[in-house]
Amino acid sequence: MATNFTESDEKGQIMPLNNEQKKQYKSIGHDLKPVLIVAGNGLNEGVIAELERALADHELIKVEIRSEDREERAAAIAALCKAGRAELVQTIGKKALIYRKNPQPNKQLSNIHRYK
Numbered sequence: 001m002a003t004n005f006t007e008s009d010e011k012g013q014i015m016p017l018n019n020e021q022k023k024q025y026k027s028i029g030h031d032l033k034p035v036l037i038v039a040g041n042g043l044n045e046g047v048i049a050e051l052e053r054a055l056a057d058h059e060l061i062k063v064e065i066r067s068e069d070r071e072e073r074a075a076a077i078a079a080l081c082k083a084g085r086a087e088l089v090q091t092i093g094k095k096a097l098i099y100r101k102n103p104q105p106n107k108q109l110s111n112i113h114r115y116k
Helices: 019-029 045-058 070-084
Strands: 034-038 060-065 087-092 095-099
Touching (some): 019 060, 019 087, 019 095, 045 060, 045 070, 060 070, 070 087, 070 095
Antiparallel strands (some): 060 095, 087 095
């Protein structure tokens, strides 16, 4: 599974989420509803555009993949993370929790800031 990173260190190297961050984000994600649903049409321009908007607004989002095949779901989640330059926090069944840091988040929309 591809790993995407969302934060940079002082040298500009991209850093993955640490275990403490993942634990915090999983806790926040538990109460979130899916804001993006990928169904039979797969990843099209509309889905990618909505992914971009959702990540920019909320930073941490829950996505539902409506596919019965586990490998197809994993591939779709990996493609979403790659397209959104985001990191996968957690996958449970048909739902995935995805995070991408926004350097200038709207504190009223960001799930990270609203649930701290």
